[in-house]
Amino acid sequence: MKTTIIRGGTLVVGQSILQQDLLIKGEKIAAIGELSKLKPDEIIDASDLLVLPGGVDTHVHFNDVFMNTISVHDYYSGTLAAAHGGTTTVIDFSNQAPGATLMSTLEAKYAEASGNALIDWGVHPVITQPTDATLAEIPKVVAAGAPTIKCYMIYREEGLLIEEPDLRRILAGLRDAGGMLLVHAEDNDMAEAGIARHIEEGLTDTKYHSTSKPATVENRAIERAIQMVREVGGRLFVVHLSSGEGIKMVGAARGEGLDVLAETCTHYLVLTDEMLQREDGFKWTCSPPLRDLANQRQLWRGVQDGRLVQVTSDDAAYSWEATQYGKDRFDLCPNGMPGVEPRFHLLYSQGVAYGQISLPRFVDLVATNPARIFGMYPQKGVLLPGSDADIVLFDPEAQWTMGQQNSHSCNDWHAYEGVEVTGKIRKVFSRGELIINGEDCLAQKGRGRYVHRKLNRM
Ligand SMILES: [Zn+2]
Numbered sequence: 123m124k125t126t127i128i129r130g131g132t133l134v135v136g137q138s139i140l141q142q143d144l145l146i147k148g149e150k151i152a153a154i155g156e157l158s159k160l161k162p163d164e165i166i167d168a169s170d171l172l173v174l175p176g177g178v179d180t181h182v183h184f185n186d187v188f189m190n191t192i193s194v195h196d197y198y199s200g201t202l203a204a205a206h207g208g209t210t211t212v213i214d215f216s217n218q219a220p221g222a223t224l225m226s227t228l229e230a231k232y233a234e235a236s237g238n239a240l241i242d243w244g245v246h247p248v249i250t251q252p253t254d255a256t257l258a259e260i261p262k263v264v265a266a267g268a269p270t271i272k273c274y275m276i277y278r279e280e281g282l283l284i285e286e287p288d289l290r291r292i293l294a295g296l297r298d299a300g301g302m303l304l305v306h307a308e309d310n311d312m313a314e315a316g317i318a319r320h321i322e323e324g325l326t327d328t329k330y331h332s333t334s335k336p337a338t339v340e341n342r343a344i345e346r347a348i349q350m351v352r353e354v355g356g357r358l359f360v361v362h363l364s365s366g367e368g369i370k371m372v373g374a375a376r377g378e379g380l381d382v383l384a385e386t387c388t389h390y391l392v393l394t395d396e397m398l399q400r401e402d403g404f405k406w407t408c409s410p411p412l413r414d415l416a417n418q419r420q421l422w423r424g425v426q427d428g429r430l431v432q433v434t435s436d437d438a439a440y441s442w443e444a445t446q447y448g449k450d451r452f453d454l455c456p457n458g459m460p461g462v463e464p465r466f467h468l469l470y471s472q473g474v475a476y477g478q479i480s481l482p483r484f485v486d487l488v489a490t491n492p493a494r495i496f497g498m499y500p501q502k503g504v505l506l507p508g509s510d511a512d513i514v515l516f517d518p519e520a521q522w523t524m525g526q527q528n529s530h531s532c533n534d535w536h537a538y539e540g541v542e543v544t545g546k547i548r549k550v551f552s553r554g555e556l557i558i559n560g561e562d563c564l565a566q567k568g569r570g571r572y573v574h575r576k577l578n579r580m
Contacts, residue, residue: 123148123493124163124554134175134485135505146511149244149553150340153507167541168515171548175484176512177466178492178503180246180270181361181387181434184214185234189280189442189456195437197238198567199532200462203437205240205558205565206530207463208547210512211493211502211573213244214527215272218251225257226266232572239570240563241552242510242525244498248272250281252288258367260295267574269497272304272361275343276313276409284311284488286346290354297356300577304359307343307368308335308410317453328403328418331452332395332411340410344368348375351382358575359495360384363438364410366420383495384429386421386434388465390535392472394418404448405535407455408436420523421477425487433469435461439533459537463530467543469517475544497575511554520546529565 126146132152133140136550143157184200185192191343195203204212205399216227227247235243243270249256260271273289284292293303316334320326325333344360348371351358360372363384375382390406394415397406406412424430438458448455473479479487493503522528524543526536550558557565 125555126164126166127157127160127162128166128173128513128515129170129343130166131171131173133173133505134482137482139481142396142506142574144513146551146554148205149511149513151505151507151509154505166549170517172481172518173505173515174489174507174514174516175489175503176499176550176552177208178211178489179204179209179437179462179465180213180432180492180496181385182212182214182437182462183244183458186215188438188458189454190447191440191456193439193458194441194533195439195460195462195531197235197243198240200437201238201240201243201570202563203460203463203531205550205563206547208466208516208550209241209296209462209548210552211242211244212462213246213496215246215248219241220281224249224256224263225266228263228266235570235572237425239568240557240565241570243570244268244496244575245574246270246272249284249292252284252292257291257295260292260301261299264299266302267576269299269301269575269577270304270359271301272306273569274306275347276306276308276310278310280316282357286350290350292351293356293358297354298338302357302359302577304361304470305343305346305347305470309339309346310340310344312339319332321453326451328401328407328452329398329450331347331407331455332398334452335409337367337417339412340365341367341371344371348380348382351375351380353415357381357568358383362390362410363430364386364390364417364421365412366417369420369424369429383431383435385432386425386430388461388468389459390418390421391425391434392468392538392541399469404445404455405537406459407448407452407457408459409457411497411543425473426467426479426483431516433465433487434492435465437462442534459539460531460533464524464538466514466547467524467545468538468541470545471543479568497577498573502573511551513551514547515549517548518544519547520544522546
């Protein structure tokens with residue numbers, strides 16, 4: 123087995139920051155400490171670099187068919203962008219097709235990933251047909267390593283909405299099977315009414331995307347979801363939370379002893395609804411919509427104090443051409459933006475370099491908590507002997523400008539064009555293999571493996 127020592131770097135392990143060597147043996151981290159006496163096959167000098175666990179992004183949409191288009195990131199191009207962005211594990215969503223079984227959502231992703239994925243990957247099945255047969259399959263997908271199922275509380279027209287009585291049955295099924303329910307929390311009826319009202323009044327510009335679905339739409343859904351947990355039990359995870367009020371509700375639910383967690387996404391921490399005022403504002407159409415600065419400040423508070431446990435990308439890359447569907451009609455714009463590559467850099471830059479979060483907190487948000495909460499710890503998300511050697515070597519001093527010219531995404535526009543960034547990824551290892559070296563990707567297509575996940579009791 124090949125041995126490599128990463129020498130003299132600054133490691134983040136849990137809440138500790140250590141100046142130590144790290145030994146990689148085969149696919150695993152073998153030791154951390156003062157290892158200068160060892161004679162490995164290779165030594166990589168990491169003095170002046172941070173040595174961090176590879177990013178874990180549990181919220182990406184690859185090959186996602188949505189709003190008359192399909193996301194441009196597939197398992198090759200999406201994992202290529204992820205790897206360049208310091209992410210070594212992704213979890214993708216797989217929507218149950220009409221008439222299809224829940225297990226087929228996993229099989230579909232095996233087929234998409236095989237021969238393509240550059241990094242390790244997992245799946246969240248998405249229930250769209252809450253029949254008795256589907257519910258009976260919940261224990262099967264949990265046992266198959268996909269214990270986290272997402273449901274939408276919105277998107278009736280798109281065939282994704284799960285009504286509340288069904289949502290309760292799914293929550294109970296997951297509770298009994300040792301799984302967790304993920305919800306896209308926006309209240310369908312409030313959103314439908316808000317959008318219809320705007321269109322009727324001729325208010326169709328992009329900026330009305332956010333006024334048609336204000337934070338109250340999200341808050342109402344979060345409130346309903348928490349109430350379900352209060353009555354049914356089980357474990358709830360609110361994806362892409364964007365409202366300050368929502369954070370308070372999640373914090374209060376935890377205070378009550380309910381098993382409720384929430385994440386936010388990069389774009390809510392970095393961008394505000396001012397972007398939607400621009401002529402090309404339709405590019406930043408996502409759901410929930412970008413919020414104002416007051417909400418953004420609350421989100422930063424949430425990631426600081428732990429009420430928000432992780433930051434994901436919600437990568438949903440739609441081509442420039444597809445975003446044009448929303449140019450004059452906000453409600454027709456495919457909701458989502460590319461983000462799997464920028465996430466790690468932006469959270470470090472705007473979080474750690476701007477003094478908003480500590481370095482260990484950054485590691486928690488970008489890698490450790492997603493691995494822990496989604497059933498991959500300590501295999502993923504941490505630098506410990508025995509863990510997969512998924513490692514990022516990071517230069518904390520580098521200054522650069524993010525944009526399309528240095529992007530590794532196949533998408534034809536960038537959501538963070540011109541954003542100044544502090545810190546740069548120099549090398550990325552996945553299971554001991556150097557996959558990113560500067561600007562070069564060395565990974566073989568299809569080397570990525572399915573991660574079989576199992577949730578721990580919290
Ligand atoms: Zn999403």
